[in-house]
Amino acid sequence: MRMVIALGGNALLRRGERPDAEVQVAHLAVAAPALATVAAEHEVVIVHGNGPQVGLLALESTADPGLTKPYPLSDLVAETQGVIGYWIQQALTNAGLPGRAVTLVTQTVVSADDPAFGTPTKYVGTGYPEDHARLLESTTGWTFHQDGVEWRRVVASPEPRRIVELDAAEILLRNGVTVILAGGGGVPVVEGAARLAGVDAVVDKDLTAALIATELRADLLVMLTDVPTVYLDYGTPTQRPLHEIGIADLAALHFPSGSMGPKVTAAGRYVEATKGRAAIGSLDEAAAVIAGAAGTQIVAGSPRVS
Ligand code: ADP
Numbered sequence: 001m002r003m004v005i006a007l008g009g010n011a012l013l014r015r016g017e018r019p020d021a022e023v024q025v026a027h028l029a030v031a032a033p034a035l036a037t038v039a040a041e042h043e044v045v046i047v048h049g050n051g052p053q054v055g056l057l058a059l060e061s062t063a064d065p066g067l068t069k070p071y072p073l074s075d076l077v078a079e080t081q082g083v084i085g086y087w088i089q090q091a092l093t094n095a096g097l098p099g100r101a102v103t104l105v106t107q108t109v110v111s112a113d114d115p116a117f118g119t120p121t122k123y124v125g126t127g128y129p130e131d132h133a134r135l136l137e138s139t140t141g142w143t144f145h146q147d148g149v150e151w152r153r154v155v156a157s158p159e160p161r162r163i164v165e166l167d168a169a170e171i172l173l174r175n176g177v178t179v180i181l182a183g184g185g186g187v188p189v190v191e192g193a194a195r196l197a198g199v200d201a202v203v204d205k206d207l208t209a210a211l212i213a214t215e216l217r218a219d220l221l222v223m224l225t226d227v228p229t230v231y232l233d234y235g236t237p238t239q240r241p242l243h244e245i246g247i248a249d250l251a252a253l254h255f256p257s258g259s260m261g262p263k264v265t266a267a268g269r270y271v272e273a274t275k276g277r278a279a280i281g282s283l284d285e286a287a288a289v290i291a292g293a294a295g296t297q298i299v300a301g302s303p304r305v306s
């Protein structure tokens with residue numbers, strides 16, 4: 001079976017934790033055995049998130065007096081692909097993956113006229129109290145939005161249109177290599193007159209994972225995060241888990257744009273295009289979510305909500 005696994009930010013860093021390297025390496029060591037078991041048996045593509053990490057690099061770049069100007073987000077996404085990809089490769093090997101895992105520094109083509117460039121929505125970096133966020137806003141020109149009780153930087157998150165290195169990923173997969181692809185949604189680039197150029201944005205990793213799963217004709221798209229299922233009436237007294245749903249019913253429900261929304265959209269797109277199965281669930285239950293025994297399973301055409 002060929003599958004695309006999207007790894008949420010919590011695979012590396014939980015909310016409130018310091019973004020130290022060793023914290024992230026320790027979390028990956030816990031997640032890696034289940035992933036290595038799956039990767040040993042199946043053709044696996046891993047697409048990781050990078051919100052906290054790319055935000056940290058942006059802060060460092062902005063504060064560096066040796067620079068004429070900070071690095072653009074595209075360059076910083078590439079940096080996060082390198083370090084997180086390396087951590088995942090090493091964690092899989094240390095967890096006993098018999099084959100090789102490699103990271104491809106991956107470019108994702110977006111449209112220069114994507115309306116997302118005018119309305120930043122994607123959270124990056126850590127959260128701050130409001131007064132600190134306002135100060136950063138005035139010194140950096142960044143935009144901050146409220147995220148729970150904290151304020152976080154938001155950046156443009158245009159639609160992924162095409163994965164430049166996808167053909168190389170296909171060759172590696174066919175040869176038994178586990179591929180860590182399009183980390184952080186891929187380095188955002190625009191395409192003009194046969195030339196690619198990086199842009200200041202961060203693409204949503206779940207939407208990129210759906211595009212990859214569709215284009216690679218994967219049998220399964222799995223999004224592993226920090227909740228056991230998608231919930232109906234999330235955060236209210238009537239909250240209940242959704243175990244299986246058809247995409248038509250799913251499309252009628254509403255989920256928050258900064259978190260569950262992109263996962264549900266990604267699942268819908270992939271299932272609609274391929275009639276395959278998508279699953280959203282907890283990283284701690286990775287094997288069961290992949291097997292269809294846990295998490296929320298999203299299928300084509302089924303009218304039932306359970
Ligand atoms: P990831 O890093 O895995 O992409 P996100 O924070 O973007 O994680 O998305 C997962 C979060 O979505 C959960 O921690 C939960 O707080 C939030 N969430 C919002 N709405 C729902 C819902 N209806 N069901 C489950 N989780 C939800």
Ligand code: MG
Pocket residue numbers: 008049258259
């Ligand atoms: Mg997310």
